[in-house]
Amino acid sequence: MTFELETAANPQGLKRVVIEPVSRVEGHGKVTLLLDDDNRVHQARFHIVEFRGFEKFIQGRPFWEVPVIVQRLCGICPVSHNLAASKAMDMIVGAQLTPTAEKLRRLMHLGQVLQSHALHFYYLASPDLLFGFDSEAAKRNIVGVAAAYPDIARQGVALRKYGQEIIRLTSGKRVHGTGAVPGGVNKSLSLEERDYLLKDVEQMIAWSREAVELIKKVYGDRPDFHNGFGYFRSCFMSLVREDGALDLYHGGLRARDEHGQSIFDHVDYRQYWDYIHEEVRSWSYMKFPFIRSRGREEGWYRVGPLARVNNCDFIPTPLAEAERKIFKAFGGGGATQATLAYHWARMIEMLHCAEGIQELLHDDDLLGSELVSQGERSLRGVGVLEAPRGTLIHHYRIDEDELIVRANLIVSTTHNNQAMNEAVRQVALQYLDGQQLTEGLLNHIEVAIRAFDPCLSCATHAVGKMPLEVELVDAGGNVIDRLAKNSDGQCGA
Amino acid sequence: MSKTITIDGLTVPFRDGQTIMDAALASGVYIPHLCHNPEFKPHGSCKLCTVNVNGRNAASCTMPATEGLQVLNDTAELNDERRALVQMLFVEGNHLCPSCEKSGNCQLQAVAYYLEMMSPHYNHFYPTREVDASHPGILLDRNRCIYCELCVRASRDADGKNVFGLTGRGMATTLIVNSASGRLGDTTLAVTDKAVQVCPTGALMKKGLAYTVPIGRRIFDHHSIKDVQTGGGHE
Ligand code: SF4
Ligand code: FES
Numbered sequence: 233m234t235f236e237l238e239t240a241a242n243p244q245g246l247k248r249v250v251i252e253p254v255s256r257v258e259g260h261g262k263v264t265l266l267l268d269d270d271n272r273v274h275q276a277r278f279h280i281v282e283f284r285g286f287e288k289f290i291q292g293r294p295f296w297e298v299p300v301i302v303q304r305l306c307g308i309c310p311v312s313h314n315l316a317a318s319k320a321m322d323m324i325v326g327a328q329l330t331p332t333a334e335k336l337r338r339l340m341h342l343g344q345v346l347q348s349h350a351l352h353f354y355y356l357a358s359p360d361l362l363f364g365f366d367s368e369a370a371k372r373n374i375v376g377v378a379a380a381y382p383d384i385a386r387q388g389v390a391l392r393k394y395g396q397e398i399i400r401l402t403s404g405k406r407v408h409g410t411g412a413v414p415g416g417v418n419k420s421l422s423l424e425e426r427d428y429l430l431k432d433v434e435q436m437i438a439w440s441r442e443a444v445e446l447i448k449k450v451y452g453d454r455p456d457f458h459n460g461f462g463y464f465r466s467c468f469m470s471l472v473r474e475d476g477a478l479d480l481y482h483g484g485l486r487a488r489d490e491h492g493q494s495i496f497d498h499v500d501y502r503q504y505w506d507y508i509h510e511e512v513r514s515w516s517y518m519k520f521p522f523i524r525s526r527g528r529e530e531g532w533y534r535v536g537p538l539a540r541v542n543n544c545d546f547i548p549t550p551l552a553e554a555e556r557k558i559f560k561a562f563g564g565g566g567a568t569q570a571t572l573a574y575h576w577a578r579m580i581e582m583l584h585c586a587e588g589i590q591e592l593l594h595d596d597d598l599l600g601s602e603l604v605s606q607g608e609r610s611l612r613g614v615g616v617l618e619a620p621r622g623t624l625i626h627h628y629r630i631d632e633d634e635l636i637v638r639a640n641l642i643v644s645t646t647h648n649n650q651a652m653n654e655a656v657r658q659v660a661l662q663y664l665d666g667q668q669l670t671e672g673l674l675n676h677i678e679v680a681i682r683a684f685d686p687c688l689s690c691a692t693h694a695v696g697k698m699p700l701e702v703e704l705v706d707a708g709g710n711v712i713d714r715l716a717k718n719s720d721g722q723c724g725a
Numbered sequence: 726m727s728k729t730i731t732i733d734g735l736t737v738p739f740r741d742g743q744t745i746m747d748a749a750l751a752s753g754v755y756i757p758h759l760c761h762n763p764e765f766k767p768h769g770s771c772k773l774c775t776v777n778v779n780g781r782n783a784a785s786c787t788m789p790a791t792e793g794l795q796v797l798n799d800t801a802e803l804n805d806e807r808r809a810l811v812q813m814l815f816v817e818g819n820h821l822c823p824s825c826e827k828s829g830n831c832q833l834q835a836v837a838y839y840l841e842m843m844s845p846h847y848n849h850f851y852p853t854r855e856v857d858a859s860h861p862g863i864l865l866d867r868n869r870c871i872y873c874e875l876c877v878r879a880s881r882d883a884d885g886k887n888v889f890g891l892t893g894r895g896m897a898t899t900l901i902v903n904s905a906s907g908r909l910g911d912t913t914l915a916v917t918d919k920a921v922q923v924c925p926t927g928a929l930m931k932k933g934l935a936y937t938v939p940i941g942r943r944i945f946d947h948h949s950i951k952d953v954q955t956g957g958g959h960e
Contacts, residue, residue, distance in 0.1 A: 292856055294864060296935040301824040404940025408823060411939070419939035604937075633858035634932075 237657040240266050240275035263656055263677055271667060276660040278653045278681060279518065287639040295324055295613070295630045296414050298639075302626070303408050311344035311399055312619035314412050315481070316626040319615030321414035323502070324630060326607030332600030333416035338481050339592045340402040340411055341617065345480055346436070346585040347395025348620035349537075349578050352685045353443060354388025357575055361450050365679050366672025384446070387439040391582070394436050398589065401425045416604030426593060433590045437551070440583040444555050447579045451572070455562075462571035462655040462662070462680040465490035467523060467533035468542050469647065471618050474498070476545030478584065480618040486543050487523055487533060492566045495523055501616040504625055510642065518649050521642060532650035535622025536684060537577035542567040547580070549587035555580045571655050574683040619644050621685050645686040655680040730794040732756075732776075745785035745796060746774055755951040756798050757807050757836050759814075759925050760873035761786040765882060768874055771814075773807050773836065808840040815845045817896070819854065819868035820926070826935035827927025829943030833871060835950035850896070857902065859910030862932050863921055870900050870928040880920035888914045900928075 240246060246266040266275035290298055299317040303310035315337055322329065329337070359372040362381065370376075378385035396406045401421060403409025411417050421429075451458045467490060471483035484498035485507065499507055510519040511528050522531035533539070542563075547553040559568065559576060568577075592598060615626045622644030629638040645652075659680045664673055727738040730745065732754050739748035744767060749756050760771040769787040776785045777797035785796070797803065814820075814833060822828050854867035872891055877900075880888040888909075893899050904911040914920065916931055924930065940946065944953060 294856070294858060294866075294932075294935075297824055297826060300826075300936060304823065409940055410936040413936045418937050635856060635858050 237273065237276050237660070238653065243275065246274050263681075265660060265664070271665070271669070273657075273660045273665045276653070276657045278649075278656045287641065290636050290639055293636050295321055295628065295634055295636055298628065298636065299412055299414070300408075300410055302641075309344060309348050309620050310408050311340055311403065312617065312624055313626070314403070314409075315341055315344075316615040316617050316619070316624045317628075318412035318414060319482075319617065320613035320626045320628050321615070322416075323613040323615070324610055324628070325415045326609050327415035327605045328607060329416060330600070330602040330605055331597045332420055332602050333604065335592055335595055335597045336402055336417045336420060337412055339421075339589065339598065340399060341481050342585045342588045342592070343395045343398025343402070345395075345620045346440075346582055346589065347392045347399070348685075349582040349585070350388055350391035350395065350443075352620075353447075353575065353579060353582070354385065354392070356682060356685070358384065358388070360675070360679050360682070361447070361575065365676050366670070369671050369675070372675075387442065391436060391439055391443075394432055395585075398429060401429065413604065415606050418603065420600055420603065421598045423599060426598060429589070430593045433586065433593060437583070437586040437590060440579070440586040441551060444576075444579045444583055447576045448558070451576055458572045459570045460662075461676075462658045462683070463569065464571075464651075464654045464658055465569045466651055466654070467495060467526070467531065468539035468567060469523070469533045469535055469623060470540040470543045471501070471616065471623060472498070472544050473548070477548045478540055478544035478546070478581075479548075480540075480581075480585075482617065485616075485623070488543060488567065489526070490567075490569070492542075495525065501625070502614045504614065504616065504627075504642075508642070510646075518646055519642075520649050521647055522650070533647065534651045534684075535644055535647040536574065536620075537581050537622075538568065538574045539622065540618060541577040541580055547584050549584050549591065551587055552580050552584035555583060571658075571680055571683045574685070578685070621645060622647055645684070648684050648686065652681055652684050652686060655683070728790075728792045730790050730792075730796055732796040732798050733800075739790040743790050745776060745778070745783075745788050745790050745794070748790045749785065749798070750955060753955045754798070755955045756785050757804075757839060757950075758786060758954075759832060759836060759871060760875065762875055762923055762925075765875065765878045765923075768878065771810070771871070771873060773810055775803065775806065777803065804840055808837075808842050809846075811837050811840055811842055812844075812846045814871050815842075816847045816849045817852070818870060819849075819851060825869065825927050827869070827930065829940065829946055830938070831927055831945075832925035832950060833869075835945040835953075838945070839950050852896065854899075857909045858932075859908040860912075860914060860932075861910070862916040863909060863914060864930050864932050865900075865902070865909050866928055866930075867900055868928075869926045871926055872898050872900065873925060875923040875925065876900075876920040876929050879923045880914070880918065883919035886913055886918065886920070888912045888918075888920060 243266055246268055248264060248266055250262060250264050263276070263278050265273055267273055290301055293301065299314050299321060302313040302317045355374045358377050359374065362377060363372050374385065399409065400406045403411030411419065467487055469485060469487040471479060472486045473479035473483045485501050485504065486497045487495040489495055496507055507524055508521050509524050510521045512519055520532065522528045523533060524531065541556055541559060547556050559580060611630050613628045617624055624644055625642040627640040628636055631637050656677055659676050663676045667673055729736050729738050730748060731737065732749055735754065737748050737752045737754060746756055746758065746761055750763060756774050756776060758774040760768045761774060767786040769784045772784060774785040775782050778788060779795050820833065822834055825831070828834060856867065857865040874891060877889040877891065880886050888903055890901050890903060891898060892901050901907065902909050902912060921929060921931060
């Protein structure tokens, strides 16, 4: 766990390669490589500009607005922000959630994770996994998948839609609804809505199982390649339930080191700052969090599906638990470190979501009428949950007038900052070092980043599109070569 | 025989003392308006209710109805002007509908939908305006104030308290609170006061109700402001 290749020893005289995907709302990401005349990699960095100004923007706003405002952070997982902020506001209003409120929020969250994981796997990741990382760029997209594997593409669309329907029925809208409010929720399910969701849930479970089988097959066909791609070891952090089970909505923080040994466990997330620090580095707008007790060099960690499936003692739904055991055995019993194992873990989680949704839909508390509760007020609120991409921390302070005075958010992608940089460096060394750069080789770097499902991947890899520009700049700043990939996936100078 | 005017060719009866707006509303004819509320004296400031009376433009909420007036209301030209007025209101304040708790219950938003406003069109001013949350039960968010003075009128005429007032002109206009500190928490304003119920936007609101009505059950989710304000939308 070192910082090799983060900073070149002698940057003078090196060529600079910039991979800069143009993104929309989730932030702006780019990769820069410094190469010498023999195309040997001397420096590789992945930077994101994201969420700047947001914490400032909500200062002075009433706290109850925040769960709705923060959804605008992200068009892909707005529900995660809505729920994390609502959890923080529960603390501010001193609420003990009613069973109805908690279960509706859990349902909403499972729907969100299901649809997000489906979006990522089918739309963003499957083209690379099914066709190969340097396959023909024009076909390496969801349109290509739909042509070659129509069933798979159709299942992806249907799973996503199902998750969105859950979100719509629990929050009022498919995107940017208002379901969760401080202290609870604003609506429960009607009998018709419940039955409508129940009708298709078996099918969703069946398709999620197929997705797990698919990734297992892809992975198992070339295990050494998939295990070795962008490989490195790191700590992992996630929430776990009191009994050690996987829990996406609530729990205590658990961190394990690169050998699977416990660093901390069942930590009350309301004190997260005693355990996690955020480091600022001059070359990136995104902070670098690390585990305090391990220090910045040894304390960085991964979050998200891989961290969660590795960290939990079991998954509380039977089909996903059976898959977790297979996953675990494949990794030799310890934590699976492979970058591409994220995809596998993600599909196990999708299966868990589908099963969890079914279980909840049979619970009549979802139809209840006790929606909100309140108790003793507090001036501070911390809300943490496991968003599709990993641990999401929302932290607010309000004044006596109930207006926000300070906010701190640590989003999933930020936790993974160092790890994504590490993956980029490993891939740069493994595949690019000394090679003539091609689109396919550069895509290897993106494949590594995409495994983490960082928020920006949607923006850079929307249906069949990945506007991307790579520039070769010499030490004097002159552009010596340019490779552009336009929105239909074609490459041109 | 009662006296009548015509609005867009429709014969509309009126009683002496009624304005064109009064007569229109009584007959279920919608004239877009924001600063008018039938319970209070007309104010004539927003100009949204401007109609064409016998060839000249006039604010229908202040213009008395007189026998035989020929009124044009729902014309493309007048609605274009109204839309421009609403667009100016949007850029003059900070109206962030997507996160505003009044969304779905807001008359400014509803009238914008009615007038088919697709964008604010003008450049936003993004003024700096103060939020006053000092009252335990009431929030005053000046970002959303359109200076209709309904709260001023309600507090003075219905509540007998005179809590609110306007000062300044043009862009410098401000809604002020009549207390030594200038803060709402130091007034006698009560949650039950009429002044707290009349705000057409999300500027003056009771606390604790935010987002409690789910999307789909808010006033304007299924009914246009025209239906709601002429009584046509209620089942
Ligand atoms: S607070 Fe509301 S009622 Fe009062 S002037 Fe402003 S917009 Fe009108
Ligand atoms: S409603 Fe007549 S001027 Fe405002």
